[in-house]
Amino acid sequence: MATDSWALAVDEQEAAAESVSPREETDDSEVSSQNNALFFTSFPTEDRAAQSLLNKLIRSNLVDTTNQVEVLQRDPTSPLYSVKSFEELRLKPQLLQGVYAMGFNRPSKIQENALPMMLAEPPQNLIAQSQSGTGKTAAFVLAMLSRVEPGNKYPQCLCLSPTYELALQTGKVIEQMGKFHPELSLAYAVRGNKLERGQKISEQIVIGTPGTVLDWCSKLKFIDPKKIKVFVLDEADVMIATQGHQDQSIRIQRMLPRDCQMLLFSATFEDSVWKFAQKVVPDPNIIKLKREEETLDTIKQYYVLCNNRDEKFQALCNIYGAITIAQAMIFCHTRKTAGWLAGELSKEGHQVALLSGEMMVEQRAAVIERFREGKEKVLVTTNVCARGIDVEQVSVVINFDLPVDKDGNPDNETYLHRIGRTGRFGKRGLAVNMVDSKHSMNILNRIQEHFNKKIEKLDTDDLDEIEKIAN
Numbered sequence: 001m002a003t004d005s006w007a008l009a010v011d012e013q014e015a016a017a018e019s020v021s022p023r024e025e026t027d028d029s030e031v032s033s034q035n036n037a038l039f040f041t042s043f044p045t046e047d048r049a050a051q052s053l054l055n056k057l058i059r060s061n062l063v064d065t066t067n068q069v070e071v072l073q074r075d076p077t078s079p080l081y082s083v084k085s086f087e088e089l090r091l092k093p094q095l096l097q098g099v100y101a102m103g104f105n106r107p108s109k110i111q112e113n114a115l116p117m118m119l120a121e122p123p124q125n126l127i128a129q130s131q132s133g134t135g136k137t138a139a140f141v142l143a144m145l146s147r148v149e150p151g152n153k154y155p156q157c158l159c160l161s162p163t164y165e166l167a168l169q170t171g172k173v174i175e176q177m178g179k180f181h182p183e184l185s186l187a188y189a190v191r192g193n194k195l196e197r198g199q200k201i202s203e204q205i206v207i208g209t210p211g212t213v214l215d216w217c218s219k220l221k222f223i224d225p226k227k228i229k230v231f232v233l234d235e236a237d238v239m240i241a242t243q244g245h246q247d248q249s250i251r252i253q254r255m256l257p258r259d260c261q262m263l264l265f266s267a268t269f270e271d272s273v274w275k276f277a278q279k280v281v282p283d284p285n286i287i288k289l290k291r292e293e294e295t296l297d298t299i300k301q302y303y304v305l306c307n308n309r310d311e312k313f314q315a316l317c318n319i320y321g322a323i324t325i326a327q328a329m330i331f332c333h334t335r336k337t338a339g340w341l342a343g344e345l346s347k348e349g350h351q352v353a354l355l356s357g358e359m360m361v362e363q364r365a366a367v368i369e370r371f372r373e374g375k376e377k378v379l380v381t382t383n384v385c386a387r388g389i390d391v392e393q394v395s396v397v398i399n400f401d402l403p404v405d406k407d408g409n410p411d412n413e414t415y416l417h418r419i420g421r422t423g424r425f426g427k428r429g430l431a432v433n434m435v436d437s438k439h440s441m442n443i444l445n446r447i448q449e450h451f452n453k454k455i456e457k458l459d460t461d462d463l464d465e466i467e468k469i470a471n
């Protein structure tokens with residue numbers, strides 16, 4: 001594909017429209033004098049004595065942070081492996097405190113490799129790929145927190161997320177990691193955060209979705225883009241490959257100073273997107289995975305043969321009947337199927353949450369929050385939730401429908417992001433794909449070929465077999 005025609009055409013199909021809903025980008029820049037305390041955060045200092053004790057316990061390993069992670073962080077073939085400690089990464093003391101308070105013992109591979117590049121002087125650009133759930137967010141958040149000058153009360157770091165709920169999630173990570181830096185503050189440039197016209201914001205870090213950030217930088221002038229030192233694109237490939245996001249991101253980039261540091265992160269980069277990224281980011285450092293490294297061995301992948309939707313539902317019930325599932329995410333192709341499935345699961349007595357693209361972004365964020373808190377154990381969704389969402393307890397991902405693009409071809413990137421909602425940071429995960437036709441078997445085979453990874457067949461009528469895969 002030529003680099004100038006790489007952008008995906010606006011997707012006509014409902015399913016693709018879900019992948020990144022444009023909803024959060026519509027008309028979110030109205031000006032009002034509403035109270036926005038929710039969207040502006042300064043970082044409080046906590047009880048330091050208690051915190052320092054906790055830090056010591058964590059460092060001395062008296063507070064357990066799952067054995068599995070410990071083991072993987074010592075395995076050179078694991079993406080969590082690291083030879084360095086956080087101290088060796090030369091983070092500021094307040095950030096070290098933040099990192100340890102979050103329960104992190106050692107950096108992951110991407111953190112160990114990317115941080116020195118991101119913190120080098122003079123600042124260097126970076127395009128980085130690392131598997132889902134391996135700590136990319138923490139990596140670029142630490143870079144931003146390291147680069148801001150707290151005494152300067154204006155935005156210096158700008159981070160773009162493709163969706164409202166991801167922006168909120170990343171914002172929470174910034175707040176947690178920066179909480180020992182009381183003089184730092186964060187603004188959320190998202191739909192619903194309405195400011196007085198003419199206001200200049202004083203927060204040093206801004207996290208937001210592209211449409212709102214663009215308005216804040218241009219039309220509304222809440223941010224002076226010329227003062228931005230670090231520009232982060234999270235889920236960079238989807239930002240580049242989605243027409244609306246791409247236009248907005250490029251327009252923001254053009255307003256930034258020439259020497260502004262650009263950091264692009266994602267778990268996946270389709271070839272044409274990767275080439276484009278290299279074109280728009282001057283002299284980047286590059287961290288790229290080989291194709292066979294993209295999938296995580298900690299996520300076991302299976303498929304189930306069915307003949308129709310009802311059989312897929314029955315297979316799902318059998319899985320639930322055989323194994324204990326902490327929390328599950330189930331992906332459907334359309335809102336309609338997601339709605340139907342959520343209804344059927346509820347009838348079976350499951351606590352189900354439904355999340356799809358037609359919901360208001362605030363509603364979507366609330367649904368995710370309830371799911372994160374464990375109020376619902378099953379989240380039925382579409383591609384709108386395929387990326388980035390980090391809920392530790394998700395032990396199973398079900399592809400009720402396999403991910404396909406608008407031409408009906410396998411959407412390998414979405415597949416990887418969907419199954420990556422489980423198996424976060426060394427946890428074990430299970431991904432089950434429902435295959436209901438020759439066509440979907442063909443899709444599955446092509447996904448296997450793409451990643452050169454065998455997806456095993458599972459007979460869901462055999463309860464013993466299901467039990468085995470969960471062990």
Ligand SMILES: Nc1ncnc2c1ncn2[C@@H]1O[C@H](COP(=O)(O)OP(=O)(O)OP(=O)(O)O)[C@@H](O)[C@H]1O
Binds near residue numbers: 104107132133138
């Ligand atoms: N060094 C670390 N030690 C322990 N846990 C960590 C560390 N770094 C990150 N984590 C945790 O691992 C989980 C996954 O991290 P994160 O969300 O940053 O992954 P990601 O690579 O951005 O994933 P995705 O590709 O899905 O967006 C989070 O819950 C995070 O708190």
